[in-house]
Amino acid sequence: MCQLLGMNANTPTDRVVVVATEPLTAGERWLQLAPGELRVFRHGAPLVPSAH
Numbered sequence: 001m002c003q004l005l006g007m008n009a010n011t012p013t014d015r016v017v018v019v020a021t022e023p024l025t026a027g028e029r030w031l032q033l034a035p036g037e038l039r040v041f042r043h044g045a046p047l048v049p050s051a052h
Helices: none
Strands: 004-007 015-020 029-034
Touching: none
Parallel strands: none
Antiparallel strands: 004 015, 004 029
16 A cells, blocks of 8 residues: 655645655645556656546
8 A cells, every 4th residue: 555645745846756665744735546556756756637
């Protein structure tokens, strides 16, 4: 199982992506990835938009 969290950091142009095996916090919306699913990011933004 893999969980994904995308969030703004310090300014609206900062982007952060956290990938973890379990949600690390309760206050943010985590997205569960399917087994074998691959997501590619560049500068904190997905290269291919999610179908979710």
